[in-house]
Amino acid sequence: MNTLTELSNPPSSDDIAVDSAPFFVRGKVVEGSDQTHRSRDLGVTFVTPKPDLNALVHPRTELPPLLNTPLSEIIDFLCEAGQKLEDPNNEYVQACIDRMAKVSLAPRKVIEHQMLNATEYLDKKVLEEVVAQNFPNPRALDEWVPHTDHQGRRSFIRAYAPRLIHVLPGNSPGMGIRSIAQSALVKSVSLFKMASADPFSTVAFLRTMAEIDPNHPVVQSMSAIYWRGGDDSVERILYRPQYFDKLVAWGGGDAINNVMKYIGPGFQLVSFDPKTSISMVGKEAFASDEALAEAAELNARDVSILNQEACVCSRFTFIEATPEEGDRYAEVLSERLRIDRMGEGTPRPLDMELKEQIDMLRMMDDEYGVFGKTDGRGVAIRSEEPVDFHPLRKTSNVVCVPNLKDAMKYVNVATQTVGVYPFHRMTELRDHLASGGAQRCVRLGEAGPSAIGNPHDAMYPLHRFVHWMANEDGVEGE
Numbered sequence: 001m002n003t004l005t006e007l008s009n010p011p012s013s014d015d016i017a018v019d020s021a022p023f024f025v026r027g028k029v030v031e032g033s034d035q036t037h038r039s040r041d042l043g044v045t046f047v048t049p050k051p052d053l054n055a056l057v058h059p060r061t062e063l064p065p066l067l068n069t070p071l072s073e074i075i076d077f078l079c080e081a082g083q084k085l086e087d088p089n090n091e092y093v094q095a096c097i098d099r100m101a102k103v104s105l106a107p108r109k110v111i112e113h114q115m116l117n118a119t120e121y122l123d124k125k126v127l128e129e130v131v132a133q134n135f136p137n138p139r140a141l142d143e144w145v146p147h148t149d150h151q152g153r154r155s156f157i158r159a160y161a162p163r164l165i166h167v168l169p170g171n172s173p174g175m176g177i178r179s180i181a182q183s184a185l186v187k188s189v190s191l192f193k194m195a196s197a198d199p200f201s202t203v204a205f206l207r208t209m210a211e212i213d214p215n216h217p218v219v220q221s222m223s224a225i226y227w228r229g230g231d232d233s234v235e236r237i238l239y240r241p242q243y244f245d246k247l248v249a250w251g252g253g254d255a256i257n258n259v260m261k262y263i264g265p266g267f268q269l270v271s272f273d274p275k276t277s278i279s280m281v282g283k284e285a286f287a288s289d290e291a292l293a294e295a296a297e298l299n300a301r302d303v304s305i306l307n308q309e310a311c312v313c314s315r316f317t318f319i320e321a322t323p324e325e326g327d328r329y330a331e332v333l334s335e336r337l338r339i340d341r342m343g344e345g346t347p348r349p350l351d352m353e354l355k356e357q358i359d360m361l362r363m364m365d366d367e368y369g370v371f372g373k374t375d376g377r378g379v380a381i382r383s384e385e386p387v388d389f390h391p392l393r394k395t396s397n398v399v400c401v402p403n404l405k406d407a408m409k410y411v412n413v414a415t416q417t418v419g420v421y422p423f424h425r426m427t428e429l430r431d432h433l434a435s436g437g438a439q440r441c442v443r444l445g446e447a448g449p450s451a452i453g454n455p456h457d458a459m460y461p462l463h464r465f466v467h468w469m470a471n472e473d474g475v476e477g478e
Helices: 071-086 091-103 108-121 124-134 174-185 201-212 232-238 253-260 289-308 323-337 352-363 404-410 423-436 461-465
Strands: 023-025 028-030 035-038 045-048 145-148 153-160 163-167 189-193 222-225 246-250 268-272 276-281 314-320 369-373 378-383 395-401 415-421 440-443 467-475
Touching: 023 201, 028 201, 071 108, 071 124, 071 174, 071 201, 091 108, 091 201, 108 124, 108 174, 108 289, 124 174, 124 461, 163 174, 174 189, 174 201, 174 222, 174 461, 201 222, 246 253, 246 461, 253 268, 268 461, 276 289, 276 404, 289 314, 289 323, 289 378, 289 395, 289 415, 314 323, 314 404, 323 369, 323 378, 323 395, 352 369, 352 378, 395 404, 404 423, 415 423, 423 440
Parallel strands: 163 189, 163 246, 189 222, 246 268, 276 314, 276 415, 314 395, 378 395, 415 440
Antiparallel strands: 023 028, 023 222, 035 045, 145 153, 153 467, 369 378
């Protein structure tokens, strides 16, 4: 296998590395400051070792370490790791939070909340239900399951352990925990490419697991490193079918488009594309002041999740209303958005371009209604067509429509979650939403929590991850 050539990213003389982002390679921590990088959102510098690409590849001539480890044992190990992650004295997690606070757009309290909540996934009942929802017969993860078709042909089917590269998102450290757990459940050999907006959390999780047992097959199956996305000197070597089966990619359009050029026979893409979530509020919200307040409060909860950094956060609210009613609703919504729900303190302000766009709309009061301030604490914009920019930092665009079905023209394959009020109207809307391309319909206010093991982005991910293998053994009776 080719070795890594020197990356063309030397440190600038006026750069000062804020923190070191170590790698984790199959049970071992790799420290170093050979390379200097900048975080995506805030431009903070951090240093990493030089990747050893040879060490990241598990030869196909060797069976995956987890292949013959019973699924029940894997789940028990993940649960034990979850308890270690929740320990307030976990030095890896605490150091990770400190470092994340420097590179993340999210306030420190939000980061702490994300880290704590993410461990809820490492629960025995949760993990067992995830497996049960993804696999009609979970035995296929542990053994070759016999099957005889109606013609008497015998087969043995196995959900074989895959070799995966995960391109992780940078907006939620919890996705690192989920990706590690899901990789372990399908017994994969996994390489996690961390994001510049979070080059710390995945290694912190893996180091915690190594504290339990550095030689456990789960630990020996996992590696996590950082390289700059699009770096051809790394990706043209690693993104090959002789080394990995599938690339599991999270990220924006540029990130997904970059990896597409490597996809071909034997190297498949499982893509969690960039998504936008919306809310739909019926005319029933104007039945009383109490109904209006309830709808606005539930709407604000969906907008504010993770400071509106996640795909699941509502950005556009389509409401059955006249412009005057829309202004009334948007004003109440803006007040609800400005509630500090997590004790996060002073949020990061809107970037200048977004602030200027919203302030310009404020001056066009014959077409738009703008409520709240552009200070990152919450603002609602009433309009009759969706705005042409991406709402961020607790910003909601309230779009007035005669009927919620008229909003279906704005639903497409990039629409992830749709929160509906009143709740009973989900039934009349869900077929139209699915036809438009939406992937999830929920009660307004419940965009964040999701039913365990349900499809994500219109697929069962674990079912897609594995390498399905059939061993056919002739006709019964021969």
